[in-house]
Amino acid sequence: MNVHPFIEAEKREGHSVKRACELLKVSRAAFYARRTSTPGPRAVQDAELTEQITTVHEKSRGTYGAPRIHAVLQRQGTACGRRRIARLMRAAGLAGRHRRRRHRTTIPDPHAASRPDLVLRDFRPDPTATDARWCGDITYIPTDEGWLYLATVIDIASRRVVGWATADHLRTELVADTFRAACHQRRPAGPVIFHSDRGCQVLRGASAMQSQ
Template sequence: MTVHPFIEAEKQGGRNVKRACELLKVSRTAFYARRTAASGPRAARDAELTEKVTKVYEASRGSYGAPRVHAALQREGDRCGHRRAAQLMRQAGLQGRHRRRAHRTTTPDPLAAARPDLVLRDFTPDPVALDARWCGDITYIPTDEGWLYLATVIDIASRRVTGWATADHLRTELASDPLRAARHRRRPNGPVIFHSDRGCQYTSR
């Protein structure tokens, strides 16, 4: 027994279709697709495919895009072209999640002089040894306007950020500005070991 007529009655009565679909455990996309089935065989087939596309999409927790949805339909024996699957997904407002490409921030300089590891891979916190060992790194943050780069300086003893800077570039000042900020903020009394990767920003003169 289909529950679509009940949802249609709710819609005609001016009530919330989304809420009705949730209560009756029916896909809202499938409901609207089935409403168009009366327009002809093509519309009926589209409604049927949309319902199947939605099930595949929801089973993937919203991660599948058109290629994977199409492949799943093919495995189930549904003859549906890739473009048609993509079109039905667009009409239903379904969009897969895209993995962002890895963005490299560490580019070694082959001509840079080798430096000894004075920290000796010991990153154990030590509250009585503040401002003796700092470490730094650069990471990136995707924004609507492009990549934003964040450089930090952390006191290993306390694990606190002592200096930081952001920029839209990876030039040397992105690494040096947090060091200046950390020195100004903490004003260490003695020498400080600074540990970083071998990225060209940190090994530059």
């Protein structure tokens, strides 16, 4: 029995098409596809499959791509190919979210001399020894305009960030700006031990500040 004329009459009366389709167990996508033209069986199937894909995509909060949606539909008993799902997703403007590639910020300097660990792996806080031992690192933040690099200097004794700087590059100037910010903020009265990994930017930045 073709229930589409009944749904059409309900629509003309101003009633909810969604509700009518739910009561009659008819796909809204198939109804609209028939309403706008006289599609073939394949087009109707694509419309119904698109609605199933959209439902799974919404339940995943927009994270699932074609492979995962294909797996869900297979478990639900819907026989379809992954390429077909990918094609229908493109047509419907749907896309999954992909994990960003890990961005490497610690690039060891092969020519850097080995330096002793003056902190001796002791990172315990000590309120009586502020501005005596600092540590720092560089991290990265993905943005719509590309990678934003954040360099920080932390006082080991108080666990506070005493200096930071951001840039769209990983050059030595980023680290030097961070040290300048820390020195301007804290104005240490004596020598400060700085601990970091063996990233070439941090090592060169520290060397640049020692020479100033």
